[in-house]
Amino acid sequence: MHTLVLWDIDLTLVDYSGLGRTWYARALANLVGKPMTHQPFFPGRTERSLAREILAAHDEPDGDEQVERLFAELEAIALAERESLPMLGRALAGAPEILAVLARRAGVVQSLVTGNLPTLASCKLAAFDLHHHVDLDIGGYGSLSEHRHDLVEAAIRQATDKHGHSFAPRSVVVVGDTPADVAAGRHHGTVTVGVATGRFTVEELADSGADVVLPDLADTDAVLAALEAS
Structure with missing residues (x-):
């Protein structure tokens, strides 16, 4: 049995809160010379949409x-600030551990959506x-x-x-922290795991239809059990 685990990044594995807005403001100013006066809603969105x-x-x-x-x-x-990123964000609790555990498991492929x-x-x-994982x-x-949901299709x-x-x-x-992550997986009939480390609560992620909802990734055994729901 082969399993494909597709991770979201922001507020699922890492937290760089506010950095996206800062980068977009700088990118827009560099490209067209205007300040960014409109603030879009970021969670669950794709860069093309934003x-x-x-x-x-x-x-x-x-x-x-x-x-x-603009891309x-x-x-x-991002490349210019690569060396300073460890000081601008943090890995979320349990993320390094679960990625490392899964990387050692035969039959498991890990990638991103x-x-x-x-x-x-x-x-x-x-x-x-x-x-590395x-x-x-x-x-x-x-x-x-x-x-x-197009990103899920592409990854598969x-x-x-x-x-x-x-x-x-x-x-x-x-696996992701927003109802958009859940909806994208459900669109293709995948197992969906919500992680309430972002802007949405456990209850909101459950209401969005996630198969399993976790408060965070800190309990490696609980995360493994959720992933094995597949």
Whole structure:
């Protein structure tokens, strides 16, 4: 039996609260010379969705070409700040432990479904040496689509292509801190695990339809039991 575990990053594995807004403000200023006066709702969103909203709200073109330019600014900022990221955030309790335990388990593949761009995802995880445990090459990233369920589809397809066998829906586990993570997994019939380390409570994640909801990742045995629900 093979299991594919797809992790969200922000407020699931790591906490860089406020950094996304700061980076977008700088990226927008670098690209079009305007201050960011519109503050979108970030949790559960993809970078493509956020970029389009921010550009449109500041009376800028929001087509793919301009979105890609904004992405390039974000990536440049992330790479420039890579060395300081350990001081700007933290790994959430239990995240390093569960990633390491799963990395040693035969038949388990770990990757990402995250709203982040690939470069941002890599930088954020590498700051706490978490990147070694996940296959970054097969992740579903926020550059792909405005819709999170498309990222789940991409990750499953890429995992299947790389590992040479298919992953049945209930052998895929989507883990995240928002109802959007849960909805994306449910769209494809996967197991969904909500983690209440972000803006949403245990009750709100349960109401969104998560198969299992955890208060955090601190109890490795409890997390393993939740993941084994698949």
